[in-house]
Amino acid sequence: MNDDRDQWRYRIFAGAAGLLVFALAYVNRTTFPFPWNDEARFYLPALWWAEHGSLSPANIHAPSGIFWVPDGFTIFIGLALRLFGETMQAARGVCECAVALGVTLFALGFRRLGGSWQAGAAATLLLLAPPVVFAANMVRMEAPLFLLIAVALLLHVHRHALAASAVLFGSLLFHPALGIAAIGYAAIVCLLPGSLLPARRASGRSIAAMDWGLVFVVALCALGEVARIVHHWGLFEAHMMFQASQKLRVPLREKLMRPQALILLMSFATVATLLWRRHVYPKLGDMRDILPVAGIALGILIYSVFGDEMLYDVYSLSVCPALAFCVICRDFGASAPNRLSS
Amino acid sequence: MRAGPVSRLVLFLPAILYCAVQWKYTATMGASTIFSSSRRMERADFADMLNELSNATQTACRANPLTRLFFEDGDKALPYMKLSGDRLGGCSTVRNTNVTPFTKVEMEDCNVTFIREHIPPDTAELHMDNTLHTRPWIEVDRWFSSDGQYGFALYRHACLADNGRDVTHDE
Numbered sequence: 001m002n003d004d005r006d007q008w009r010y011r012i013f014a015g016a017a018g019l020l021v022f023a024l025a026y027v028n029r030t031t032f033p034f035p036w037n038d039e040a041r042f043y044l045p046a047l048w049w050a051e052h053g054s055l056s057p058a059n060i061h062a063p064s065g066i067f068w069v070p071d072g073f074t075i076f077i078g079l080a081l082r083l084f085g086e087t088m089q090a091a092r093g094v095c096e097c098a099v100a101l102g103v104t105l106f107a108l109g110f111r112r113l114g115g116s117w118q119a120g121a122a123a124t125l126l127l128l129a130p131p132v133v134f135a136a137n138m139v140r141m142e143a144p145l146f147l148l149i150a151v152a153l154l155l156h157v158h159r160h161a162l163a164a165s166a167v168l169f170g171s172l173l174f175h176p177a178l179g180i181a182a183i184g185y186a187a188i189v190c191l192l193p194g195s196l197l198p199a200r201r202a203s204g205r206s207i208a209a210m211d212w213g214l215v216f217v218v219a220l221c222a223l224g225e226v227a228r229i230v231h232h233w234g235l236f237e238a239h240m241m242f243q244a245s246q247k248l249r250v251p252l253r254e255k256l257m258r259p260q261a262l263i264l265l266m267s268f269a270t271v272a273t274l275l276w277r278r279h280v281y282p283k284l285g286d287m288r289d290i291l292p293v294a295g296i297a298l299g300i301l302i303y304s305v306f307g308d309e310m311l312y313d314v315y316s317l318s319v320c321p322a323l324a325f326c327v328i329c330r331d332f333g334a335s336a337p338n339r340l341s342s
Numbered sequence: 343m344r345a346g347p348v349s350r351l352v353l354f355l356p357a358i359l360y361c362a363v364q365w366k367y368t369a370t371m372g373a374s375t376i377f378s379s380s381r382r383m384e385r386a387d388f389a390d391m392l393n394e395l396s397n398a399t400q401t402a403c404r405a406n407p408l409t410r411l412f413f414e415d416g417d418k419a420l421p422y423m424k425l426s427g428d429r430l431g432g433c434s435t436v437r438n439t440n441v442t443p444f445t446k447v448e449m450e451d452c453n454v455t456f457i458r459e460h461i462p463p464d465t466a467e468l469h470m471d472n473t474l475h476t477r478p479w480i481e482v483d484r485w486f487s488s489d490g491q492y493g494f495a496l497y498r499h500a501c502l503a504d505n506g507r508d509v510t511h512d513e
Binding site: 024027028029030031032033034035036037039040041043044047058059060061062066068087088091118119121122123125126128129130131133134139238239242246259310313317318321325329 | 351353354356357358360361364365367368369371372373374375376377378381384385388413415416417418419420421422424435436437438439440441442443444461462463
């Protein structure tokens with residue numbers, strides 16, 4: 001009875017955390033951050049798609065299509081514009097809702113991963129911060145990606161590693177930020193025996209079907225994107241060359257002399273400590289629960305540090321520290337061992 | 343390895359500390375500050391700018407229905423302007439990007455009106471300084487908010503600019 005009540009209280013907390021982030025974002029609309037040109041670069045193609053159903057947005061002078069980012073975000077926002085009206089406010093509202101929902105799902109995932117409400121709530125606190133509000137207030141890919149990381153975490157803690165991998169790889173249809181995380185997660189899950197097995201439940205068959213269904217949908221969308229790229233290979237090469245030149249503009253040394261790089265270093269140290277503790281105390285619990293999450297956090301951090309943009313602060317300063325913090329809580333006695341399997 | 347309630351509560355200390363550090367050091371990101379005291383005024387200035395820009399582009403379109411409105415890559419206002427319907431009198435609106443710039447031929451079309459905006463955190467002066475284009479550009483309209491933070495200017499090639507409309511009015 002108490003467990004049920006605690007669970008409901010925690011769900012209310014998780015919902016309230018999401019609502020708080022939505023409120024913070026709403027109050028600071030167009031002033032944190034100011035309207036900026038990136039929004040136009042991503043909003044206008046979506047508007048074109050909503051109006052013409054075409055991925056060749058002439059309104060940003062790209063009648064042959066844009067290939068410096070995948071088309072997932074264009075279609076995501078385009079669908080929102082079709083549903084809620086073709087205005088910037090609708091697009092921004094959808095991004096705010098995506099981040100708010102993401103915070104709620106993170107909170108639920110953190111509780112299960114951390115093994116106690118205290119661990120979950122403490123890790124969620126790390127998300128109630130300006131970088132998350134900043135991400136919510138931009139019409140950019142960070143908002144849906146934030147939600148996808150939360151969904152992947154939730155799938156992972158419910159032992160749907162295959163579906164979580166599919167979600168992480170599916171995020172590449174929006175932006176490459178989670179690419180290293182997806183590869184890291186998939187590699188760790190494949191290397192740790194038994195990680196791909198779904199939870200044993202009465203409806204086990206439908207769970208497996210959901211996993212494979214997600215894999216199928218992501219594979220189908222990826223195939224479509226690849227076909228489009230192959231069809232416009234010359235343009236893709238040109239746009240990618242431009243992107244690469246932009247990313248390589250800042251010297252590596254400069255990128256590593258920032259607090260984000262320190263967080264990356266600390267996260268590596270955390271993972272090394274986790275592995276060492278498992279070696280010294282083999283009874284500490286299952287690596288299947290925490291190591292894949294550590295892989296996600298490290299993968300995102302590596303991209304954020306080397307991508308070196310203020311936009312990625314939501315990952316490097318909020319999401320990844322929260323994931324790492326939750327893993328530490330789990331490992332250092334805040335929970336019962338092997339909680340996810342129960 | 344199980345922890346008691348006290349050690350569980352100790353978890354909150356580093357979390358609260360890190361949260362506080364985040365609020366202290368990331369409350370200002372780039373040029374924008376969360377809960378900035380001037381945010382209401384900034385929002386009003388931006389709304390004024392959109393309104394003025396909308397009026398200016400409509401005026402340009404009425405004067406020449408063949409006008410092509412070119413927005414540069416620094417443009418931030420276009421997504422907020424109502425583009426559908428008849429607001430721009432049938433004029434076409436195009437915005438370039440770093441990856442898909444306007445060509446010299448496109449820029450030197452006599453029907454082009456080029457729009458340059460000034461929105462925080464822009465610090466550059468609002469003037470036409472693109473040396474790629476040889477023909478002289480004439481400023482046909484200009485607006486600035488009272489604090490000078492928000493503004494825009496419309497430019498046209500000398501080939502079509504109407505001297506009668508070649509008026510600059512700062513507010």
